[in-house]
Amino acid sequence: MPRKPTNKSLKAKAWRLFSEYIRLSSADSDGIVECYTCGSRGKWKGDGFQAGHIIPGRGGYVLFNESIVRVQCGGCNVLAGGRYEISIPKWIRENSLEEYEEHVRESKKPFKRTMTDYLDLIAYYEMRLDGLRSAAQRETEESDTSL
Numbered sequence: 001m002p003r004k005p006t007n008k009s010l011k012a013k014a015w016r017l018f019s020e021y022i023r024l025s026s027a028d029s030d031g032i033v034e035c036y037t038c039g040s041r042g043k044w045k046g047d048g049f050q051a052g053h054i055i056p057g058r059g060g061y062v063l064f065n066e067s068i069v070r071v072q073c074g075g076c077n078v079l080a081g082g083r084y085e086i087s088i089p090k091w092i093r094e095n096s097l098e099e100y101e102e103h104v105r106e107s108k109k110p111f112k113r114t115m116t117d118y119l120d121l122i123a124y125y126e127m128r129l130d131g132l133r134s135a136a137q138r139e140t141e142e143s144d145t146s147l
């Protein structure tokens with residue numbers, strides 16, 4: 001019998017899908033992504049690329065917030081502790097200091113998710129991943145001249 005889902009297992013599943021979505025949606029047509037902080041390139045899956053946060057802490061507000069998440073290599077995200085000295089100024093240049101400060105303020109407020117919230121996130125990112133995959137599929141079919 002499958003184990004009953006827990007808050008923790010649903011959160012882990014939602015994170016896996018979210019991270020896949022971030023990487024796949026950032027990949028070019030060959031499936032290549034680029035690290036936000038060092039520029040190294042590789043396959044979106046299998047080359048150790050991750051979804052890295054621009055605000056430290058992985059709190060509830062931050063964790064699944066696409067606007068403050070970027071693709072990073074494992075070296076920058078984990079070994080180098082996130083490379084915030086690069087990612088934060090870069091993000092602010094691309095967006096604005098006001099927006100960054102707003103995210104930081106929000107990230108300090110209490111934020112809790114229920115199992116239903118995680119189930120919603122799972123359904124949402126499964127749907128968006130399906131959308132990305134079928135778009136990629138159509139592209140492949142269209143470029144196949146033997147049809």
Ligand SMILES: [Zn+2]
Pocket residue numbers: 035036037038039040072073074075076077
């Ligand atoms: Zn990197």
